[in-house]
Amino acid sequence: MSSYAITGASKGIGLEFARQLAANPANTVLAIVRNPESRDISSFVSAHPNVHAIKGDVTDPKSILEAASAAAAITGGTLDVLIHNSNAVDMATMALNPTQLPFDAEAIQSTFNLPFSTGIYGGIWTTNAFLPLIENGTQKKIVHISTGMTDVDFIKKTGVSYAVPYSVAKAGMNVVVAKYAAELAPKGIKVVGLSPGWVDTWEGEKPAEAVQANEFMLKQFQVAEPGLKGQIQPEESVGKCLQVIDRLDFESSGFLISHNGDRTSWF
Numbered sequence: 027m028s029s030y031a032i033t034g035a036s037k038g039i040g041l042e043f044a045r046q047l048a049a050n051p052a053n054t055v056l057a058i059v060r061n062p063e064s065r066d067i068s069s070f071v072s073a074h075p076n077v078h079a080i081k082g083d084v085t086d087p088k089s090i091l092e093a094a095s096a097a098a099a100i101t102g103g104t105l106d107v108l109i110h111n112s113n114a115v116d117m118a119t120m121a122l123n124p125t126q127l128p129f130d131a132e133a134i135q136s137t138f139n140l141p142f143s144t145g146i147y148g149g150i151w152t153t154n155a156f157l158p159l160i161e162n163g164t165q166k167k168i169v170h171i172s173t174g175m176t177d178v179d180f181i182k183k184t185g186v187s188y189a190v191p192y193s194v195a196k197a198g199m200n201v202v203v204a205k206y207a208a209e210l211a212p213k214g215i216k217v218v219g220l221s222p223g224w225v226d227t228w229e230g231e232k233p234a235e236a237v238q239a240n241e242f243m244l245k246q247f248q249v250a251e252p253g254l255k256g257q258i259q260p261e262e263s264v265g266k267c268l269q270v271i272d273r274l275d276f277e278s279s280g281f282l283i284s285h286n287g288d289r290t291s292w293f
C-alpha cells in the first residue's frame with residue numbers, strides 16, 4: 027500500500043500520473059489541484075475511491091502548507107512519493123531567443139516569473155511543506171518533473187535556442203534537486219529530477235501555428251535522435267516515469283533522469 031501526492035494533477039502529465047496510480051486500489055492518490063471543484067476533477071474523484079482532490083497553488087506558500095495539512099489528515103501524517111509536476115510559462119515569449127529578450131527590468135522579470143514561481147519557488151515550498159509526511163513514509167521519494175531541454179549537450183547539438191526562461195527555471199530545479207538529495211540522504215530520502223519525454227498534452231485540436239511549431243521542433247530534435255517520429259502520449263510517458271520512480275535508488279538520487287531511466291535518452 028503506497029501513497030502518492032501529485033501537484034498540477036488537473037490535466038496533462040499530472041492527471042495521467044493520478045489516473046495510472048489510481049488504477050491500483052491499494053494506492054492512495056492525492057491530486058493537488060488549484061480548482062478541486064472543476065467538473066473533470068470532481069468526476070475523476072467520484073469514480074475512484076482511492077483518489078482525493080486537494081486544493082493547492084504551488085506559488086502560494088500558505089496554500090501549499092494547507093494542502094500538506096489536508097494530505098496528512100487523509101494519510102495519517104505519511105506520504106511515500108511526492109511528485110512536483112506543476113509548471114506555467116509565458117507562452118507569448120516562449121519562442122524568443124536570448125538576444126530577443128526585452129532590455130527592460132520589469133519585462134524580463136515577468137517572462138521569467140511563471141516558470142520560476144511554479145518550478146523553483148513552488149518546488150521548494152512544496153518539498154518543504156510535504157517533507158514531514160515523506161519522513162514518515164516508507165518509500166521516501168521526492169520527484170521534480172524537469173526536462174531534457176536543460177541538457178547543454180542537447181542544446182548544442184539541436185540548436186534549440188528559444189524557451190529560455192522555461193529551460194533556465196528547469197535547470198535551476200535540477201540544482202535544487204541535487205541540493206535536496208545531498209541534504210536529505212542521511213534521512214533515507216531520495217530526490218530526483220525526471221524528464222517525461224516529449225509529450226502531447228495539448229487539449230483539443232491544435233491550431234495551425236502549434237502544428238507548425240511542433241514540426242519545426244521535430245526537425246531540430248531529430249538531429250539528436252534521427253529515428254524520432256514525434257511526441258509520445260501521456261500514457262506512455264507516465265508508464266515509463268512510474269517504472270523509473272519504482273526503481274529509484276541512492277545512485278540516481280540528485281540527478282536528472284529520463285523517462286527511459288538514463289541520463290541521455292530524452293525521447
Ligand SMILES: NC(=O)c1ccc[n+]([C@@H]2O[C@H](COP(=O)([O-])OP(=O)(O)OC[C@H]3O[C@@H](n4cnc5c(N)ncnc54)[C@H](OP(=O)(O)O)[C@@H]3O)[C@@H](O)[C@H]2O)c1
Pocket residue numbers: 033034035036037038039040059060061082083084085111112113114144171172173174221222223224225226227
Ligand atoms: N509536455 C511535455 O512535452 C513536457 C516535456 C518536458 C517536461 N514537461 C514537464 O512536465 C510537467 C507537466 O507538463 P504538461 O505538459 O502536462 O503541462 P500542462 O498540461 O501545462 O499542465 C501543467 C499543470 O500545472 C498546473 N499548474 C500551473 N500553475 C500552477 C500553480 N500555480 N499551482 C499548482 N499547479 C499549477 C496546471 O494546473 P491548472 O489546470 O490549474 O492550470 C496543470 O495541472 C511540467 O512540469 C512540464 O514542464 C513536459
